[in-house]
Amino acid sequence: MVKIYSLFIALLMSIGLAHEIPVCYDDSIYPVTSLKAQKINSIGEFNGLVILVEFSDTHFTIPVPKESFSSLLNAEGYNYQGAKGSVRDYFITNSDSLFFPHFNVIGPIRLPKPMAYYGQNGDNQEEIHAAEMVIEACLQASTEIDFSKYDSNNDMLVDMVYIFFASYCENENPNKREYIWAHAGNIIDSCLTISNKTIGRYACSSEYIGKDHDPDPLMATIGTFCHEFSHVLGLPDFYNTSSGSGLTLGSMSIMDRGNYLDKGRCPAGYSxxxxxxxxxxxxxxxxxxxxxxxxxxxxxxxxxxxxxxxxxxxxxxxxxxxxxxxxxxxxxxxxxxxxxxxxxxxxxxxxxxxxxxxxxxxxxxxxxxxxxxxxxxxxxxxxxxxxxxxxxxxxxxxxxxxxxxxxxxxxxxxxxxxxxxxxxxxxxxx
Structure with missing residues (x-):
């Protein structure tokens, strides 16, 4: 399970850590503004923004990363590595063909610092430079895209920026402190505005899942993305977001641990x-x-x-x-x-x-x-x-x-x- 950050840590971050770029973290979208306020229209077409990010010392190693991730997100009948469909397939099916998302993939964009900088942990294990990763990626991407196209509900906020970063994540490789912990957060207080739209909600996860020494590397699967994107549709987490403990729904819900079923290749359907x-x-x-x-x-x-x-x-x-x-x-x-x-x-x-x-x-x-x-x-x-x-x-x-x-x-x-x-x-x- 991804890291759980307390409200106290989020408050500290919001008042001056991370090089004065405030950011709140959770393993779900942290509600700097409410889930209801940020909810998009769940009926019809939707355009989402995905940015591929690599670092000065760590680059994508999967073949043609832009095409590979675009297929994972959008391809009908996606079956790479035993997948049971793409992210788009998942939402079309679960919505009874009422919702048709399409995700535009930008990059890879290369950031100026090494991965260990963006993955650096603070005293409370928070990712103190993750906000910089998001901001730098968005600023570079702004030369290629119009961010105003990614505000589907016209609330002046970009619906969500999703980042796939190169290599593995710290979640599944806890001894590799230089890796970034896959998480989601909100940088709305940073006041980053591009194309008259403010960047707030984001989520990020890695190019590969599993251990970095696995003999057969497994490219990212759809489960985590489907979980995080469900927050954009207004759904909350159903695990204990305060402590992570207790008997909740576990693998029976996409909003608990159901996103990990079959290594994320076939996450639980919507209840x-x-x-x-x-x-x-x-x-x-x-x-x-x-x-x-x-x-x-x-x-x-x-x-x-x-x-x-x-x-x-x-x-x-x-x-x-x-x-x-x-x-x-x-x-x-x-x-x-x-x-x-x-x-x-x-x-x-x-x-x-x-x-x-x-x-x-x-x-x-x-x-x-x-x-x-x-x-x-x-x-x-x-x-x-x-x-x-x-x-x-x-x-x-x-x-x-x-x-x-x-x-x-x-x-x-x-x-x-x-x-x-x-x-x-x-x-x-x-």
Whole structure:
């Protein structure tokens, strides 16, 4: 997992470190301005900016890097190194063909200093010169491109600059302190304005993934990019961005560790909630009735607005901002490497707008705002116990509690999984 920087460190950076170029870090986009404020339109065409950066002493070694990364980002059916598609493929599929991103690749641009300078760590292990890397890269790129084309929502901010830097990252080679730690951040306080657009949100990762002594070097894959770009669509992280600890969604979500599935070649697909959040899926709300409701759920990966099949539903708790989401996730499509399959149940609390907007959804272990309910015993290394029926063959889901201590007023019975479909009975409790 990439480094997690505390708010305190971010504050220090913002008041004068890194050669007076303030920058805030996290392993996600740090919310100097809110996720909601920076969110782009998730429907239609989108142009993104990607810059390839090398250093005075370290250059790209993959063949034709510009073409190689353009293919990784944009090529239909991209299959290099066993990939299951490009970044563009991933978002077209998960959006039900509502969102068509294209990423323009610039470079490689060679910066004037050695890699070890930009990778230098401060006393708290923060990348103290990373902001300079971003600023220098953007200034050089400005001679080739018009930055005004990369502000899709006309908020005067460039939507995001993504940098692939030469060589490997420190994340996966912790003994190589000269390497840069793959991360994301925001340099909006640096007031770097090009073509009347301010550069703020950025993310960066390396040319290669894995160890630098691996006999078969693996070029960057799409997983990390898909995770970081999902922030541009407004999605927060679902791991604990404060400490990185706790039982969160792990590999079941692209916004937790699901971007690493199959070494990032086939990251987890969007969940039903994530698709709804991005305005790509309409999830029906089931209202209380006096009879048992029999429900059949098809896999979320098969969802299409053009086909009248049910893949997910939700229950709204009256007089609260709490919801329960139910979806069928199966090992197919972008979900083919999910570590557990079946009925997934989420308890979602939208009452704290700041937690959602400022990327702190699951920082409180005593009150997570996006919680995956487990069917049985669960550790971070055994996901078979998360779904229903799951490893324990849990065929019932008894009335859950909401945050004020009341029961939610429903239960599920006769949960079963057959031929990739989930069947269950929903019973309302008075």
């Amino acid at each position: 039903a909630f994530e698709k709804e959040y991005a305005q790509w899926m309409n999830i029906p709300v089931l209202e209380p009735i006096d009879t048992i409701v029999s429900i059949k759920l098809n896999p979320v990966s098969s969802y299409s607005s053009a086909t009248p099949i049910l893949c997910a539903f939700k229950i709204v708790i009256p007089d609260t901002k709490e919801y329960f989401y139910f979806e069928n996730r199966q090992a197919e499509g972008w979900d083919r490497y999910l570590p557990g399959t079946g009925l997934l149940i989420y308890h979602v609390d939208m009452s704290d707008e700041e937690a959602w907007d400022m990327n702190m959804v699951n920082t409180k272990s005593s009150h997570p705002y996006y919680q995956l309910i487990r069917s049985g015993f669960y550790s971070m290394i055994d996901y078979r116990y998360i779904p229903f029926p799951g490893q324990d063959n849990k065929t019932m889901f008894l009335p859950p509690l909401i945050w004020d201590g009341r029961t939610a007023g429903f239960e599920l019975q006769d949960i079963k999984e057959e031929e990739n479909c989930i069947e269950l009975n929903l019973l309302w409790k008075k």
